[in-house]
Each structure stands twice: as structure tokens, then as C-alpha cells.
Amino acid sequence: MSRLLVVWCPDWPVVAASTVAGLPLDTPAAVFAANRVVAANARARADGVQRTMRRREAQSRCPDLVVFLDDVDRDARMFEPVAMAVEELAVGVEVIRPGVVAVPARGPVGYFGSEEAAAERLIDQVAARTGAECQIGIADGLFAATLAAHRNRLVPPGGSPEFLAPLTIRELESGRPDLVDLLRRLGIRTLGAFAALDPGDVSTRFGADAKLAHRLASGLQERPPSRRRPPVDLSVTHNPDPPIDRVDAAAFVARTLGERLHAGLAAHGLACTRLGIHASTANGETRDRVWRCADPLTASGIADRVRWQLDGWLRGGTGRPSAGITVLRLEPEETVDGRTLQLGLWQGGHDEQAERAARAMVHVQGLLGPEAVLTPVLTGGRGPADQVHLVPWGDERVPPAPPDRPWPGRLPAPSPAAIPVRPLPASVFDEAGVEIGVTGRFRLTGEPARVAYGGGRPRAVAGWAGPWPADERWWDPDSARRRARLQVLLAEQSEEDSQEALLLVRENKSWSVEGIYA
Structure with a gap:
């Protein structure tokens, strides 16, 4: 080796x-x-x-x-x-x-x-x-x-297995956290303990990625020496006109060339692990760099490395070319069998799309702050708004209250399709036009006949259910809340009306719309 x-x-x-x-x-x-x-x-x-x-x-x-x-x-x-x-x-x-x-x-x-x-x-x-x-x-x-x-450290020749043996199994965690977590739960805490396992058993029990990790832990090459030198015609060349002298132009060319190179390799059943990037300028200057990757490069991985390299050349403080790049060539210096890139049955291309989405969210956070991008987490609670907890993107998605515990007063399924950002004021009337309230024992003072909300005209009630009481934190007067929820179905009285179902809540002697059913 x-x-x-x-x-x-x-x-x-x-x-x-x-x-x-x-x-x-x-x-x-x-x-x-x-x-x-x-x-x-x-x-x-x-x-x-x-x-x-x-x-x-x-x-x-x-x-x-x-x-x-x-x-x-x-x-x-x-x-x-x-x-x-x-x-x-x-x-x-x-x-x-x-x-x-x-x-x-x-x-x-x-x-x-x-x-x-x-x-x-x-x-x-x-x-x-x-x-x-x-x-x-x-x-x-x-x-x-x-x-x-x-x-x-300078490890003596042939001493890599002994050097690696006492190191923690977490050294393999990059790109394979689930495997490392599983090995730790099985009691395998060092690279030496993992390397001591039979390679056939590792491949059978844990899969191809674990087999590669086992080779690394054993001090062997990342892959067996069966790599193929690709044909010369698989390299891709681009002659930009006008010459590339800006980073945005470099990014566009990087993406195009990355897709071309990846498609050419895939047509031959190959994937690139060492990428050569060669550039020439109008003044005859040349730049060459090789990028090595432990895993086969995807089209976006190739484009990223080309963009990074061109960015370093065009904007670097030392060795910056005196003219724009007129020739750009990508060469797959080393390849492996393209089946190494095969994704799981249910993965498709969604992982790459998820990564792009994550980058976009992080970029927005960088512009507007971490609280600008929030994601919902289901949590415990009685009302629909109480059951959704928003956390900044990237924070641990842990609900503040267990959602699977009993919550007396929680509404039965289904949940409202829409929840107003601010509850809409509402009024509930009986047939005589008298506003209905809720008693201290959580009983309605009349039978709902009409409902008005959001400043609109009163509409007839076709059906209703409830109330569902929620007497929360009764032991603490400062934070205690008493609420009653009522579901109503509004009737269609004209062509302008659409049949709606509302979730109303009574609190502090007033009604409001907490949710709207589709």
C-alpha cells in the first residue's frame, strides 16, 4: 500500500x-x-x-x-x-x-x-x-x-493497523452516523474491535458501506485495487467565450461541465473518485489541481469542486491568473464501478434535493437570523395551536410536551385545516338573538342558532358539537386557564356562502375562531 x-x-x-x-x-x-x-x-x-x-x-x-x-x-x-x-x-x-x-x-x-x-x-x-x-x-x-x-504522528510502514486499533469508533462517523451508533450499541467502541470482526459477517450483517468502513478500520485501502483507468475520451473540455473572469460565470460553467462528465461516466458504468481540473488562460498560464474524494462524486459533487477551484484561482491572493480562463478541462483521474452510486429503493434523488433545500434554509438564516426559518414539531396540547411547536431550522426537533400522553379536553380528529395567526373575534346567538355563553360548569347557556365572526354578518348554524372543557393549570392562579371549545357547521343561505365548519373557543367571556375546517 x-x-x-x-x-x-x-x-x-x-x-x-x-x-x-x-x-x-x-x-x-x-x-x-x-x-x-x-x-x-x-x-x-x-x-x-x-x-x-x-x-x-x-x-x-x-x-x-x-x-x-x-x-x-x-x-x-x-x-x-x-x-x-x-x-x-x-x-x-x-x-x-x-x-x-x-x-x-x-x-x-x-x-x-x-x-x-x-x-x-x-x-x-x-x-x-x-x-x-x-x-x-x-x-x-x-x-x-x-x-x-x-x-x-508519523506512523511507521506497515504500522497503520496498530495505530488505528485503539482509536474510537467515532472516527468512522463522517457520512455514516447510523452505523457508528449501531456499533456502539453492540459494544464495539474502538476501530480495532471493529477490524477484528470477520469481513464476510460485516458485509452480510451491515451492508456495503460497513464493508468499506471495516477496510478503513483494518488499515487497508479505501477500496480494493481494482480501479479502472477511464478512456481518454471521457474527459470534458469547454472553451468559454468570453473567457471566464468572474465567479458567477465560473459557477455556471462548473454545473454544466459537472453534469456532462457525470453523464459520460454513467454511460460507461463508472463513477469518479479523483477529479483533475485543468485550466488555461488567454496569456498562456496553466493551472492544474486534483481533488480526491472518499465516495464517488455525484454531478453536484463534481460541480462543487470545480466551482471551489475556479473561485480559488480567480479570487486568490497569490497565483491569480492575469487573464480570463479560455480552456477548462475535467479529467476523471480515477474511477470505480458506477454501481457504487446506487441509491436505496425508496431514496431516488430526494437526498440531494433535501440537501439543496437545507442549504437554502441556512442561507436565509444567514441573511435574516436563525429565527427567520422555523419548522413545526408535533407536541402535546389540547387546542390545535397548542399541538404545534415551531423551532428554528437546525435546532433539535424535540417536542416540549409528549404528544402521546392523555390530554383531557383534547378535540377528536380531524384537526382544523387552517389556524388563524390571530384568533378572529366571534359571537354565538340563539334563536331569539341572545348571545350564548358558557357557565362555570362548562355548559352552554343556550342552543347555537347563528354565528358571526370576523366582522361578517350572522350565519345560520346547521349543526354543532360540544362544548369541550379545558381547565388548565388550575393549581396555579397566575397561569390558570379555563376554556371551552365548540364545533359549528354553518349553513349555506345564498350562492355567495360556502359551507364552513368552525372551531370556536370561549375564554374570558368572549368567543373567537380558533380553527377552520376544510
């Missing part, structure tokens, strides 16, 4: 965001997505800020916390100078994701004489060129080398 050298810049999303904002890197800061922490720097972690923590909790622990929104385009653009700095000393640079690059260890180790010397030289190079701090890891295989970089 080939040895890889991985350069890892800790807390890169925070470093990139702070650099763009012009803040010192020692300022406590965190990056949030869907209102939860996805990255925090050392100063913030020292105050108790942790990944997946809600924004409110993070700010309560660290009042001086600077909040940034997750922006992968920004992270990739700011990371390009780091990749270029590594490329000056080592060939074959592959960007794994913003913050992580990998190179074959053989070249720099042979040039500088030892793995220790190569690691020290690359750390100094990145710091001198970009001012960013980084850690180096060398091991057999990308997974082990990345974890070694997190620990600033």
Missing part, C-alpha cells in the same frame, strides 16, 4: 472566516451550519464550545464568541494558497477537502532525506507562504494518514 503524506490545517473553516473578516486568529470564533457548531478554534473550545452545540448554548459559554456562517466556497478559495505552497515542494498534490491535502510521501521523503525532515520542511513552507498553522501525518493509506495528521 502506498504511503501518503497528509497536510491538515486545524479548524480551517474558522481560520478562513477569520482571515476574510480581518480578525486575529486568536479571537474566539466558531462556524455554524443550521444553527449548530461545525468548527471552533482553540480559544472557543477552551471556553467550552464544542461541535454540534447550539448557537445559544455556545454563546452562553463564550460571550465574546464571534459567529460565522458555514461557507464551503470561502473555505476552498482561501485554502488554494496552502495547496500551492505544498505543491512547491511536493508533486502530486490532491485536495481532499478545504483544510486537507495529500501527496505521495515518496517524493518529499526522498528529496529531504527522511519523513521527519519532510514534515518539518512542509510545516515551515506553509507557515512562511500563508501564515497558516498545519500538522503532518504519514501512514499507509489516506484514512490512517489523515488521522495521523490530526495527532501530528
Whole structure:
């Protein structure tokens, strides 16, 4: 197995965001997505800020916390100078994701004489060129080398299984949280314990993704060495006219080329795992970069990486081209069997659409605040409005009251189709035109005959049911509520009328419309 050298810049999303904002890197800061922490720097972690923590909790622990929104385009653009700095000393640079690059260890180790010397030289190079701090890891295989970089370790040849064995099973959590949760509940807490299982049993019991995770935990290559080199004609080339010199134009071209490349690979039963991006400018300048991905790239995944790369080249502080891009070529440097991308029977393409929707919601939250995007959660309660609890997008969807408990006074199904934002004032009359009320024993003072609401004329009642009493928090005078609900069906008296059913509530000696049935 080939040895890889991985350069890892800790807390890169925070470093990139702070650099763009012009803040010192020692300022406590965190990056949030869907209102939860996805990255925090050392100063913030020292105050108790942790990944997946809600924004409110993070700010309560660290009042001086600077909040940034997750922006992968920004992270990739700011990371390009780091990749270029590594490329000056080592060939074959592959960007794994913003913050992580990998190179074959053989070249720099042979040039500088030892793995220790190569690691020290690359750390100094990145710091001198970009001012960013980084850690180096060398091991057999990308997974082990990345974890070694997190620990600033140089794993000896053949020592990856021993290095991985004591590490927690949570190291496999990225992209497969359900599998890791299941393994933990089965008592498998370390990578070594997982690697000790029979591969056939793992594949039979847990599926194909678990088989790949088992290979990683065992210190093997991500995939067996059966990859195919794609035909040359599968690369796609675009000659933009006019040349690309703006990020918005780059984004449009990235999407088009990504779909073309993905469609061409799919027609041959292939999927790309290493993507080569090559660009030339009108002045003869060339730019080349390879992106490696653990999972086969989808069309949107290809487009994202092309957009990130072009953004880094066009807006980067160093190595920026002096003219627009006139030739853009994508090459699938490495492919796997396209069946690796097969989705579950009931998934279809909805996961990708859900991801796009989630990004849009997070973007709206970034513009208007976390409380601007709310999602409903069914909760316990008696009235229809009480049974819906709104939480900010990204917050934990936990109902404040159990919905499956008995709720005396709850209305029978079905629930109203519409609930007014503010209850509409209403009046209920008997045949003599006298307004009906509710007694202290929750009994109507008359039989409903007409109902008027929202400032409209009184309408005849075709049928009614109730009242349903709700005597809530009677033990606390300050928060006690006494209500009675009444369902009425309004009759059609003219062509202008439509048959309606209303849910009325009586509280504080007045009626209001709480819901409207379809």
C-alpha cells in the first residue's frame, strides 16, 4: 500500500472566516451550519464550545464568541494558497477537502532525506507562504494518514493497523452516523474491535458501506485495487467565450461541465473518485489541481469542486491568473464501478434535493437570523395551536410536551385545516338573538342558532358539537386557564356562502375562531 503524506490545517473553516473578516486568529470564533457548531478554534473550545452545540448554548459559554456562517466556497478559495505552497515542494498534490491535502510521501521523503525532515520542511513552507498553522501525518493509506495528521504522528510502514486499533469508533462517523451508533450499541467502541470482526459477517450483517468502513478500520485501502483507468475520451473540455473572469460565470460553467462528465461516466458504468481540473488562460498560464474524494462524486459533487477551484484561482491572493480562463478541462483521474452510486429503493434523488433545500434554509438564516426559518414539531396540547411547536431550522426537533400522553379536553380528529395567526373575534346567538355563553360548569347557556365572526354578518348554524372543557393549570392562579371549545357547521343561505365548519373557543367571556375546517 502506498504511503501518503497528509497536510491538515486545524479548524480551517474558522481560520478562513477569520482571515476574510480581518480578525486575529486568536479571537474566539466558531462556524455554524443550521444553527449548530461545525468548527471552533482553540480559544472557543477552551471556553467550552464544542461541535454540534447550539448557537445559544455556545454563546452562553463564550460571550465574546464571534459567529460565522458555514461557507464551503470561502473555505476552498482561501485554502488554494496552502495547496500551492505544498505543491512547491511536493508533486502530486490532491485536495481532499478545504483544510486537507495529500501527496505521495515518496517524493518529499526522498528529496529531504527522511519523513521527519519532510514534515518539518512542509510545516515551515506553509507557515512562511500563508501564515497558516498545519500538522503532518504519514501512514499507509489516506484514512490512517489523515488521522495521523490530526495527532501530528508519523506512523511507521506497515504500522497503520496498530495505530488505528485503539482509536474510537467515532472516527468512522463522517457520512455514516447510523452505523457508528449501531456499533456502539453492540459494544464495539474502538476501530480495532471493529477490524477484528470477520469481513464476510460485516458485509452480510451491515451492508456495503460497513464493508468499506471495516477496510478503513483494518488499515487497508479505501477500496480494493481494482480501479479502472477511464478512456481518454471521457474527459470534458469547454472553451468559454468570453473567457471566464468572474465567479458567477465560473459557477455556471462548473454545473454544466459537472453534469456532462457525470453523464459520460454513467454511460460507461463508472463513477469518479479523483477529479483533475485543468485550466488555461488567454496569456498562456496553466493551472492544474486534483481533488480526491472518499465516495464517488455525484454531478453536484463534481460541480462543487470545480466551482471551489475556479473561485480559488480567480479570487486568490497569490497565483491569480492575469487573464480570463479560455480552456477548462475535467479529467476523471480515477474511477470505480458506477454501481457504487446506487441509491436505496425508496431514496431516488430526494437526498440531494433535501440537501439543496437545507442549504437554502441556512442561507436565509444567514441573511435574516436563525429565527427567520422555523419548522413545526408535533407536541402535546389540547387546542390545535397548542399541538404545534415551531423551532428554528437546525435546532433539535424535540417536542416540549409528549404528544402521546392523555390530554383531557383534547378535540377528536380531524384537526382544523387552517389556524388563524390571530384568533378572529366571534359571537354565538340563539334563536331569539341572545348571545350564548358558557357557565362555570362548562355548559352552554343556550342552543347555537347563528354565528358571526370576523366582522361578517350572522350565519345560520346547521349543526354543532360540544362544548369541550379545558381547565388548565388550575393549581396555579397566575397561569390558570379555563376554556371551552365548540364545533359549528354553518349553513349555506345564498350562492355567495360556502359551507364552513368552525372551531370556536370561549375564554374570558368572549368567543373567537380558533380553527377552520376544510
